[in-house]
Structure formats: C-alpha cells, structure tokens
Amino acid sequence: MLKIEDLQVKLGEKEILKHIDLEINPGETHILFGPNGSGKTSLLMTIMGYPQYEVVSGKIMFKGEDITHMPIDERAKLGIGMSYQRxxxxxxxxxxxxxxxxxxxxxxxxxxxxxxxxxxxxxxxxNAGFSGGEIKRSELLQLMAQKPDLMLFDEPESGVDMENITLVGNIIAELLEKHLHPSRGRSKMQAKADRTKMGLIITHTGFILDYVSADKGQVLYNGKLSCVSNPREILNCVGDTGYEECVRCISMNNLS
Amino acid sequence: MHINEQFELKAKEAIHKKGAIGPDVDLSTFDPTPSPHFEMVDDDLRNLPREEQERLLMAGLDVTEKERGGTFLQMNDHAVHCHSSQEGIEVLSIQKALAEQPWVRDYYWKLADVGADKYTAAAQLGLHDGYVIRSLPGSKSVYPVQACLYMHKDGMQQNVHNIIVAEEDSELHIISGCATAPHLKRGLHVGISEFFVKKNAKLTFTMIHNWAEEVMVRPRSVARVEEGGLFINNYISMKPVRSVQMYPTTHLVGEDAVARFYSIVVGSPGSEYDLGGRIFLKAKGTRAEIVARAISNGGKMIARGHLIGEVPEIKAHLECKGLLLNGGLIHAIPELEGHVDGVEMSHEAAVGKIAQEEISYLMSRGLNEEEATSTIVRGFLSVDIPGLPPQLQAEIDRVIEESDKDVM
Structure with a gap:
C-alpha cells in the first residue's frame, strides 16, 4: 500500500505540492487529472524519489516502510516503477x-x-531518436521486465498512434493485473484480493479508461489534490466546464 | 648517393629537433641498446607466464592464435615470432624485409618524413625492428593479423618502423597492440607506421595501447588511400601512461576513397594525451570521418582533429565527445578547412559530465548509483564502427569491458 500524508514539496524555491494526502491500496488504480503545471509529474517524481523534489514536510509510506528520504534505487527495489513521459x-x-x-x-x-x-x-x-509513441512502448517494455508493484504512469497514451493505443492500453491493464476478473468459483471480492499491483496514472485524454478500470480519479490543481471522484465523472466535468470550474463544483459537492 | 644514406643524413640533421606539438622527451634518459637475439616458436608463446599472456591479450594478441590470420610479436628490440597463416597475406619483420625483399624499399619513408623530428630520426638511426604486413592483390583476409610490440626491459627505448600495404582489391585486417611487461615502469616507444591502401582495397587497423605509468609514446604515422579504397583506423588506450603524443595523417588521393578514425581513450591521473587525426581530402567523392571519445578521470587530454577539403564534392565530419569524471582536463580542438566551393564539412564537440537525469533514470530501474554511472560510461565508450569485422568489434568490446573497473 502507498500512503502519503500531508506531503509538502519544494522544487528549487517554489512550493509545488501542498498538503497532499493519498492512499492507494493493493490492487487499486488511481487516475490523476490536472492542467499543465499543476504538479502531477512532480508528484510522481517525488514518489519515485528524485532528490531535486525536496520534501519539506509530511511523509510517504510504502509497504509499511517510511520511504520519504529513501534513494531512488532502493524504492525501485522495494517495488516502485515509473513510465516516464520524456x-x-x-x-x-x-x-x-x-x-x-x-x-x-x-x-x-x-x-x-x-x-x-x-x-x-x-x-x-x-530512447535515441524515438518518437513520442515509441518512447511509451519502450517504457512499458522496461516495466514489463522490472515488474514493480506500484507503477507510476506519466501520460502513457500521449503521442501513441491509433494503431498502438489498444496495445498500450491492454499492456497497462495486464501490468496492473486487471485480467484477474471474477471467474468460476471466484467471487469479485476474491479476484480483487488476488490483485496486488497498484497504479497511479496521469492522463489528459482519458483514453486509458477504455482499457483500464480505475478505482478513483483525483484532480491535482495548483499543487493541491482537490477532489476525489469517479474518473469518468471528472473527465466529463473537465470536458464540459474546465478544471477550475470542475474543482469548485466537485469540492462543493464533497462538502455538502 | 644511395637512398639510405640520404635518410641517414636527414635523420642526423633532425636528432635534436623537438616534435611540432606535445611535451618534449629527453631521449638520453632511455636505453636503446639492443638485447641478445632469440626467437619464440608457437609453444614458447603459449608457455609465457600467465601474467604476460594476459598483458598481451589485453593488447589484442592471443597466444593461442585462435581466429587470427597471422602473428607478429616483437620483444624489446627485435621480432621473436612472425608468421602468416593465410594465403595472400605476408607478415615479415622489417629488418628481414629490408635485407631480403627489395620491394619494401619502395615504401620505406615514402609517406613519413624521416627528418620530421628527433623521434623519426631515432627510428632511422637506431632502428630496432617492426613489421611489414601486406595483402596481395585480390586476397581477402578472413581473420585479422595480430601484431604486438612488447617492451620487457625497464627504462628501454624501442624504435619501430611498420609498413602496411593493402594491394589492389584486397582486404586486410590488423589488430596491433603495444604492451609492457608487468614489472616495467619506464620506457619510450617510438613507432613509425606507413599505410598504403591501393585501389579498391580495404584496410582496418585497430591499435590497442596498454602501457605503464611512466612510459612515453611517440608514434608517427601517415597513410595514403587510392581510388575506392577504405581505411578504418581505430585507437584504444585505457590504461595509465605518462605521455602519448600522435597526430596521424591520412591522404585521400583517389576518387571515392574513404577514411574513418575512431578513438576511445581514458586519461588517468598523471597521464597526458595529445591525440588527433588529420585527413586531407584530395579527390572527388572522398569521405572522411573522425570520431573521438575521451574520458578523463584526472588526466590531461588534448583531442585534435583536422579535416582539409581541397576539392569539391567531398564530405567530412568530425565528432569529439569528452566526459570529465574526476577532475582532469579535456581540450577539444576541432579544425575544418574548406579550400573550394562544394565541400561539405561539419564538426560537433562536447565536453561535460554525466547527466544526473540519466543516472536517476537507471536508478529507477533498480541500479545503484555506481552501477548506473558505469553503465552510462560503458555506453559512452561503445562506438559502432561500420565496416569492422565482428570479431574485431568483439575484441574492442572486450577491452572496454575489462578496463571498465579501472575507469571508475
């Protein structure tokens, strides 16, 4: 399980993540939405352990260990992996x-x-001279070999051509063990219990939702995780009204 | 006057002449006296102490002679083993060749200038030995010929002259190593090499240096490539050495002749390298490429490159990448000279450190910082050399792999 508590992060002099709380349980996949520059990639890089993202306060727990100040390679060995955008x-x-x-x-x-x-x-x-889509497939290939338990995907579908999008979607679903469906003799509860892989996926388009069933969607806005909802709902809302309006609306609903 | 007397005369005039570039070497502090002659048969080679065999192997000479088309081994001042196992390929000691094969005189001091400096002079006035390797017209070598110039006597001066001839339509591959005995600390190696690549011939020459901490090295080499000829010249030096200065020159004189220079060099603390390559493009359709990879972990390195385009429709590129790992100095000096319209010449040079982003990327795949760094360094040093036979590429990869621990 990944558990982030009251995380504050600085990049250089700039405060880029403010009081983040996030919990991903074994078998769960979360989708991270947010406009450009809202801190999504920074959150992933902080979880991965990039030292330039300085944790000012709060902590990150993974598999019961405090990894807040753990070097990147030790986090990788503990089971965290990332699919990079660039x-x-x-x-x-x-x-x-x-x-x-x-x-x-x-x-x-x-x-x-x-x-x-x-x-x-x-x-x-x-990555030498790879196109955007080729980079994504290369990243997935590396994760397939690495087999991490928590996978951080930074816009895994951006730049991927129509021909490969299904492929990419299905591979991510497979990495996240989404194929462990309830089947004969196994209840939905059991299937979910079998699934241990965790995912945190940044997406702008939501294409990935056609292939990967996600448990939660979150919007990161101005360095704050502003709302938690069904990912489809967030996508529709953002599409209709834009992030600012969406954040306000869902926040109000959550309050009431 | 006999031609050899002329060489003697010119050499005598140059005995005090310093090299055009690079630190000066005081020749009087080294001993050029020849040692007693002896020869080594195959079994003698294989019975050399393990430690020495390893030194030779690191310089590309495999005493088992597996996948080798011939062997030349010089110990100190004379050849001790010399033979060819491929038809159409000749391997001779230069002393023997000068005495018995009149044709060799047509190539001796034809390209290199005996009066260039005190090192060329020493190679004429006090010539020890060296090799003559020739591929006859139309012959294709399957395996590379291995040659090694080995210094065993501490404090010695070794004067060598090599002549390499790839006759028309032939193909010749040579792996030429230089190494010192494990106990040797100090020495001077002077090596003249003259390369003749005739019409439509292909010559690959891979030189591996494997010196000791107090060894000075002054090679002087010149090549001439005729119409449709290809000359690939690789240089690898990853072990400590006091000072190496060389600036091999190639003349592309025939249409569509091609020269490619690749060098991979690591400069340790106390080592000083002044390396480069100069290629003259003198005929239509000629191509030249110089690629250098230099790592300094405390050494001083000058990487030169000079391309001279004298006629239109030539193409030349120079690439120098330097990596500073632990102090030291890398000075890249790329030069392009276009003398007429219609030349196409370019260069790129970069000197820097390993990008932290690359280290972090590999760490996120589970490598620790040290493993990540050495993986990046190994990648930096791995250069794909088009036209090199796979077993030679494997040889280069092996040398890099084995030297890896010394680099870090």
Missing part, C-alpha cells in the same frame, strides 16, 4: 541491455518486445 537518451546502451538491467538478470527480450511491437528497436540506443 526519459533521457542513454547513448551506447542498447534497449535490449536496458530491458535486461530492468529484469535484474537474463530475460527473453525478444518475446517481451514482441508484446509491445518493439522488436526492431531492441538494438537501438535507449
């Missing part, structure tokens, strides 16, 4: 080698890559 290029490091590093040992890169239609990129340097 990862850096690593010259001279082949995507194939990167996948192996993620797996922490030998792995069938080709078979894994086939699932995300990415075989022909295995011998190219990581």
């Amino acid at each position: 990862p850096p290029t690593i010259n001279g490091l082949k995507t194939r080698q990167m996948v192996e590093l993620c797996a922490g040992g030998e792995i069938n890169e080709a078979a894994l890559a086939r699932q995300v239609n990415f075989e022909e990129f295995l011998d190219r340097d990581v």
Whole structure:
C-alpha cells in the first residue's frame, strides 16, 4: 500500500505540492487529472524519489516502510516503477541491455518486445531518436521486465498512434493485473484480493479508461489534490466546464 | 648517393629537433641498446607466464592464435615470432624485409618524413625492428593479423618502423597492440607506421595501447588511400601512461576513397594525451570521418582533429565527445578547412559530465548509483564502427569491458 500524508514539496524555491494526502491500496488504480503545471509529474517524481523534489514536510509510506528520504534505487527495489513521459537518451546502451538491467538478470527480450511491437528497436540506443509513441512502448517494455508493484504512469497514451493505443492500453491493464476478473468459483471480492499491483496514472485524454478500470480519479490543481471522484465523472466535468470550474463544483459537492 | 644514406643524413640533421606539438622527451634518459637475439616458436608463446599472456591479450594478441590470420610479436628490440597463416597475406619483420625483399624499399619513408623530428630520426638511426604486413592483390583476409610490440626491459627505448600495404582489391585486417611487461615502469616507444591502401582495397587497423605509468609514446604515422579504397583506423588506450603524443595523417588521393578514425581513450591521473587525426581530402567523392571519445578521470587530454577539403564534392565530419569524471582536463580542438566551393564539412564537440537525469533514470530501474554511472560510461565508450569485422568489434568490446573497473 502507498500512503502519503500531508506531503509538502519544494522544487528549487517554489512550493509545488501542498498538503497532499493519498492512499492507494493493493490492487487499486488511481487516475490523476490536472492542467499543465499543476504538479502531477512532480508528484510522481517525488514518489519515485528524485532528490531535486525536496520534501519539506509530511511523509510517504510504502509497504509499511517510511520511504520519504529513501534513494531512488532502493524504492525501485522495494517495488516502485515509473513510465516516464520524456526519459533521457542513454547513448551506447542498447534497449535490449536496458530491458535486461530492468529484469535484474537474463530475460527473453525478444518475446517481451514482441508484446509491445518493439522488436526492431531492441538494438537501438535507449530512447535515441524515438518518437513520442515509441518512447511509451519502450517504457512499458522496461516495466514489463522490472515488474514493480506500484507503477507510476506519466501520460502513457500521449503521442501513441491509433494503431498502438489498444496495445498500450491492454499492456497497462495486464501490468496492473486487471485480467484477474471474477471467474468460476471466484467471487469479485476474491479476484480483487488476488490483485496486488497498484497504479497511479496521469492522463489528459482519458483514453486509458477504455482499457483500464480505475478505482478513483483525483484532480491535482495548483499543487493541491482537490477532489476525489469517479474518473469518468471528472473527465466529463473537465470536458464540459474546465478544471477550475470542475474543482469548485466537485469540492462543493464533497462538502455538502 | 644511395637512398639510405640520404635518410641517414636527414635523420642526423633532425636528432635534436623537438616534435611540432606535445611535451618534449629527453631521449638520453632511455636505453636503446639492443638485447641478445632469440626467437619464440608457437609453444614458447603459449608457455609465457600467465601474467604476460594476459598483458598481451589485453593488447589484442592471443597466444593461442585462435581466429587470427597471422602473428607478429616483437620483444624489446627485435621480432621473436612472425608468421602468416593465410594465403595472400605476408607478415615479415622489417629488418628481414629490408635485407631480403627489395620491394619494401619502395615504401620505406615514402609517406613519413624521416627528418620530421628527433623521434623519426631515432627510428632511422637506431632502428630496432617492426613489421611489414601486406595483402596481395585480390586476397581477402578472413581473420585479422595480430601484431604486438612488447617492451620487457625497464627504462628501454624501442624504435619501430611498420609498413602496411593493402594491394589492389584486397582486404586486410590488423589488430596491433603495444604492451609492457608487468614489472616495467619506464620506457619510450617510438613507432613509425606507413599505410598504403591501393585501389579498391580495404584496410582496418585497430591499435590497442596498454602501457605503464611512466612510459612515453611517440608514434608517427601517415597513410595514403587510392581510388575506392577504405581505411578504418581505430585507437584504444585505457590504461595509465605518462605521455602519448600522435597526430596521424591520412591522404585521400583517389576518387571515392574513404577514411574513418575512431578513438576511445581514458586519461588517468598523471597521464597526458595529445591525440588527433588529420585527413586531407584530395579527390572527388572522398569521405572522411573522425570520431573521438575521451574520458578523463584526472588526466590531461588534448583531442585534435583536422579535416582539409581541397576539392569539391567531398564530405567530412568530425565528432569529439569528452566526459570529465574526476577532475582532469579535456581540450577539444576541432579544425575544418574548406579550400573550394562544394565541400561539405561539419564538426560537433562536447565536453561535460554525466547527466544526473540519466543516472536517476537507471536508478529507477533498480541500479545503484555506481552501477548506473558505469553503465552510462560503458555506453559512452561503445562506438559502432561500420565496416569492422565482428570479431574485431568483439575484441574492442572486450577491452572496454575489462578496463571498465579501472575507469571508475
């Protein structure tokens, strides 16, 4: 379980996250909405442990451990992984080698890559000249090898062409064990209990909701998590009235 | 006057002439006296102490001679082992070749200037040995010929002259290493190399340096590439050395001739490198590329590159990337000279440190900071060299892999 309590974060001199509370239980997926610059990526980077995001107060708990000041690699080892929106290029490091590093040992890169239609990129340097959509598939491939328990997705569908969007959506659903549906002899409750993977997904478009059932939607606005609601509802509301109006409206509903 | 007397005369005039660039070496502090002659048969090579075999292997010479088309090994001042196992490829010691093969005289001091400086002079006046490697017209070498110039005697001066000829339509691959015995601390290596790539021939030359902390190195090399010829020249040096200064020159004289230089160099504290490459593009359709990767973890490094386009319709590119890991200095000096309209020449140079963003990215995949850094460094040093046979690429990768621990 991820539990964030009263988290305040500074980037340089600027306060970018204000009193964030967030709880993601095993098996749950949350969607994070918010306008550009509202702090969504910063929240993900803070959870991942990027040191330039300075935690001023509050704490982050994961699997019962206080990880607030834990280095990135230890968080990764504890089971946190991230799919980046704009990862850096690593010259001279082949995507194939990167996948192996993620797996922490030998792995069938080709078979894994086939699932995300990415075989022909295995011998190219990581992210070197990749298009937006190619980066997303490369990131997913790395997560497939890494198998984290909590996955942070930063706009996983942006830049992905129509042909690959279904693929990307289904892979994310699979990573988050959404296939563990109630089936014969297993109740809905049991299926949910089997599912342990957690997800936090940033999206602007909501396309991802067509593939991944999410438990909660949250809006981050001006560094504050302003409302919790059904993700579809938030998406519709934002589409109709914009973020500012949406935040005000849902906040009022939550108060009443 | 006999041609050799002319060389002697010119050399004598240059015995006090300092090199055009780089720190001066006091030759009087090194011992050029030859040692007693001996030869080594295959078994002798394989019975060398393990430690020495490893030194040789790190310089590309495999005593098992597996996947090698020939071997030349020079110990101190003379060749001790020399043979070719491929038809159409000749491997000779230069002393023997000068004495017995008149054709070698057509190439001796043809490109390099014997009067250039005191190092070229020393190689004429006190020549020890060196190799002559030639691929006959139309012959294609399957495996690389391995050559190694090994210094065993502490404080010695080694004077070497090499001649490499790829005849028309032939293909020749050479891996040439320099190394010192484990106990050797101090020495001077002077090496003249003259490369002749004839019409439509292909020559790849991979030089691996594996010196000791107090060794001075002054190679002087010049190449000439004829019509349709390809010359790939790789240089790798990752071990400590006192000072290396070299500025090999290549003349592309025939249409569509191509030269590519790749160098991968690590400068340790106390090491001083002044390296570069100069390529003259003298005929239509010629292409040149110089790619350098330099890492300094405390050493002083000058990376030069000079491309000279003398005729239209040529294309040349220079790329130098430097990484400062632990102090030290990297000075990139790229030069482009276009003498006429219609040349296409470019360069890119960058010197910096490892981006924190890249380290964090790899850490988020589970690598610790040290692993992430060494992964990035290894990537930085891995250069894809088009046209290099896979086993030579593997050899380069192996050297980089093994030296990795010393870099960090």
